[in-house]
Amino acid sequence: MKNLYNILVFLFISLASTCHSYIIIFDFGGVFIGKKNTTWTQDFLIDSLDISFDKYQKIIKKNGIEKSHSLSGKKFWLSYAESNGYDVSEKWLSSMEHAIMKDILGANRNMYELLGTLQKDSIPCYLLSNMEKSLTNLIKKEGLFDPFNLCFLSCEIGIKKPDLNAFTYVLDKINANPQDVIFIDDLKSNIEAANSLGMHGILFTSEYQLRNELKKINILKE
DSSP, rough: HHHHHHHHHHHHHHHHHHOOOOOOEEEEOOTOOOOOOOOHHHHHHHTTTOOOOHHHHHHHHHHOOTTTTSSHHHHHHHHHHHHHOOOOOOOHHHHHHHHOOOOHTTHHHHHHHHHHHHTTTTTTTEEEEOOHHHHHHHHHHTTTTSSSSEEEEEESSSSOOHHHHHHHHHHHHOOOOOOGGGEEEEEEHHHHHHTTTOOOOEEOHHHHHHHHHHHTSSSEEE
16 A cells, blocks of 8 residues: 555655746856857858768868858858859858857757757756856857847846846846746856746756756656
């Protein structure tokens, strides 16, 4: 009888956890940008110029191109495309510029894919980040804020993390209870502040680690 009771309790907790409606608030710097050795420009060139990865490697090695997203790399690939008869249109140039900027910012492709997965599962995803106005404008131009439901940036709301007022400001704006919020940040001080308000804080180290943490609380499926 006791074993049956334990099984029923376990099933109830599992069901409650599965049915719980969570909201996720992300940090931006160190989570969505700041990743080293990204390949946005490389992938764009391989796809748009219809060359293999091996051929791409041979070209950059032969021509001494250390980084395709550098100024010299950009000039080389523009010349390469034109001299090999590719259609170097305004759209192509714009797409290359966007890829280069994503590499410069270190945009984390895996995190954007995870964000897309969460939103397909109808999980609201917000942003709370300490950010200067100049960087904010650049990121807005690149469309890197677009996938989030709403973005709350310190240069716009006038409050920085780990000030508790920054968190309560967002909670009020999105009409959320702290207990329903998963907060993800790469700084321990910000996680501690979120936890003190009753949120579930996750200290970010990598996309792989975050996926595992979200699986533990049934936000992501195995």
